[in-house]
Amino acid sequence: MKKPTICITSLTCCEGCQIAILDLGERFLGLAGKIKIGDFAFLEERPESETFDIAFVEGAPITEKNKERLLDLRKRSKVLVALGACACLGGIAEIKDYQDKNERVRYVYKNIESIENPDIIPLRDLVKVDLEIPGCPINKEEFLDIVKKLIMVVSQGLLMEQMPKPAQRPVCYDCQLKRNVCLLQEGLLCLGPMMLGGCGAPCPSSGYPCDGCRGPLKNVNPDNLNRQLIKQGYSQQEIDMILQRFGVLEEIYPMPPSAT
Numbered sequence: 001m002k003k004p005t006i007c008i009t010s011l012t013c014c015e016g017c018q019i020a021i022l023d024l025g026e027r028f029l030g031l032a033g034k035i036k037i038g039d040f041a042f043l044e045e046r047p048e049s050e051t052f053d054i055a056f057v058e059g060a061p062i063t064e065k066n067k068e069r070l071l072d073l074r075k076r077s078k079v080l081v082a083l084g085a086c087a088c089l090g091g092i093a094e095i096k097d098y099q100d101k102n103e104r105v106r107y108v109y110k111n112i113e114s115i116e117n118p119d120i121i122p123l124r125d126l127v128k129v130d131l132e133i134p135g136c137p138i139n140k141e142e143f144l145d146i147v148k149k150l151i152m153v154v155s156q157g158l159l160m161e162q163m164p165k166p167a168q169r170p171v172c173y174d175c176q177l178k179r180n181v182c183l184l185q186e187g188l189l190c191l192g193p194m195m196l197g198g199c200g201a202p203c204p205s206s207g208y209p210c211d212g213c214r215g216p217l218k219n220v221n222p223d224n225l226n227r228q229l230i231k232q233g234y235s236q237q238e239i240d241m242i243l244q245r246f247g248v249l250e251e252i253y254p255m256p257p258s259a260t
Contacts, residue, residue: 004053011059090247
């Protein structure tokens with residue numbers, strides 16, 4: 001089989017998803033016999049390949065250089081994978097989009113003349129994305145499983161429809177596997193019933209409610225959970241603020257429910 005050439009790179013982000021990949025240790029290095037690394041600065045510095053079979057991109061395209069980099073990678077890659085919450089949703093940086101973004105930038109920076117302050121968007125709003133692996137950071141085990149299957153798809157020239165994708169199961173599924181106490185039933189503002197699982201529920205397992213870093217399930221109807229949370233005493237503003245944390249709010253509602 002042909003060894004695919006891969007790229008693992010980042011735009012604007014904390015680069016936590018690349019750290020999660022490196023945390024695989026020898027298991028990631030075990031893939032080296034099946035791939036050619038065309039660009040992965042965390043592993044070694046080398047000139048970039050001209051083209052890539054698979055490009056993994058984390059981070060949001062915030063600056064003009066980010067956007068140019070992303071557009072260039074899309075042209076040079078057969079398959080482009082969005083990696084993590086920033087790439088798939090907009091991430092933490094998108095919080096400012098729900099507020100006065102000009103006021104936010106003045107709060108952070110003393111001199112704002114040279115600071116780029118665009119709306120934050122996921123990769124899919126700028127280029128064609130073939131696959132998304134969500135999370136903040138990504139689940140390294142899920143990444144390893146998907147990458148192994150993806151290498152097989154690309155190496156054998158299979159159809160794009162055969163590309164692996166995260167299973168559409170809620171975080172509650174992972175909690176049940178771990179026999180966690182339901183934090184929602186404990187009265188906490190947990191978004192697990194409508195958020196994409198596959199993370200292994202590390203937050204609820206540690207007693208911290210799910211705040212949706214992997215984004216919502218497809219075609220999710222949030223109304224039932226919304227009503228339940230309001231009955232438990234949470235305001236719509238509190239619910240909206242949690243949904244804003246990773247840029248999930250606009251994924252679920254065309255406009256915030258509190259604004260209707």
